[in-house]
Amino acid sequence: MASQRSSPWRPKAIKREDWFFEETGGEMLVYNLERHRVHCLNDTAVRIWKLCTGRRTINQIAAELPMALHPRSRELVVRNAIGQLTRLGLIEANDDGPHISRRALAKRIGIGAAAAVALPLVTTIVAPTPAYAQNCPNISCSPMMACPSSCGPCGPNPPGPTPAKCTTHP
């Protein structure tokens, strides 16, 4: 059981100088410059991340969370958040116990879908390339016209990465 482990690990948040952090309405947006990923940490995830100072144990972090849950459930919530944040490189990695998925967490602590919004959540998207964001109408692709290298796959809805040359229209 997670509570029996009484882990001495004191998770420490990493705030990378070369990444961009912006806070908005309790949430936090993180731009990972190496992998061009944008992460959105919800309120609970931000709160846990900020409590990871390297001085508090998981139990102590759990105790500071303003959640009306059993202490053991709170610890599971913290472990889940720390698992997600470690994978993103926002917390120093430490192989301390199994990570628990969000769905399994909701099931184990026995909360419904409505209350699950309060669980820690990190949403990640890939920052688009200009070609992916752009509108590339197929009218520009014809034997007469060179398909510009910056142009994504022709058609109304570019589905994937940018090909060097347009091949969908003869």
Add this chain to the structure above:
Amino acid sequence: MQKINRLGWAEGTWFSSYGVNIGIRASQCGAIERLVPFLPPRWESIEFPRRLDMLYSWVVGGERNPNMRTFDVLYANAERLARTLRPSQLFEELARDLRMKLAVLSRRFVFIHAGVVGWQGRAILLPARAGRGKSTLVEALVRAGAEYFSDEFAVLDRSGRVHPFAKPISVHRSAPSKGESLSVEAIGGRTAEHPARVGIILVTRYQMGARLRFREVSPGQGVLDLIRNAYAARSAPSQVLRAARNACTGAILLRGLRGEAQQVVEPLLRMLDGWPDLHKNSHVKGDLCGVPEKFAMASQGD
């Protein structure tokens, strides 16, 4: 590029649009005048700039004698954009590439792929990829009296305000088809002249027969919606992140499917009519604010 520079150039001009300095040169006198209708909105002539972001070179073709026709060739810096016997194709390609380059190179503004209209001094942003029905919805909103900002770009400044980018509306009546350009005046609309703060960001796409149903999302998710459609997300991430955050602050952020454009217009505009009251309740953490309920009521009433 040196090879292109060595070709004979008869005239050239420089202009600036949304903070991007662009040069155009042509191999024939008087040719550049024909390009003026295809330049981006808000362009203004400038003296030769210290920094030129893009240089377009047009080798003018045409009939030299009755037995010989030469191609029109267009270069963007050293890259060949078009080689055609039909100048109209070249002009379209130039206009498209200019818009694209502005979106990527502008450092003073952040370009989001979105339709934008204004209502009661607030902007309604409709970010989406191509083919999701943005232009159709923008057209319907403009016909209903909204001010036209753009059907392609939401141009955000650092404080998150939206600036107009009033190109003609491109409407695809049957996909995939060549787009038809509609001027705003032709459909009885008017173009916005001043920037506006964002009132609503609606991420929606057309689905035949879909029932109108939107849900509100958090400011963080709203920012992700904008970044998903940002041109300079990779080249200027800090500017994009900040502008998107500022745009979402205080705005109503919605996602969902829609049916026909007409179904959305009235509820959407009505939502901004009561904007100051709705805004007080917006983004109440942990429960849904009054907006979706009001919105649902409005849509049922139709």
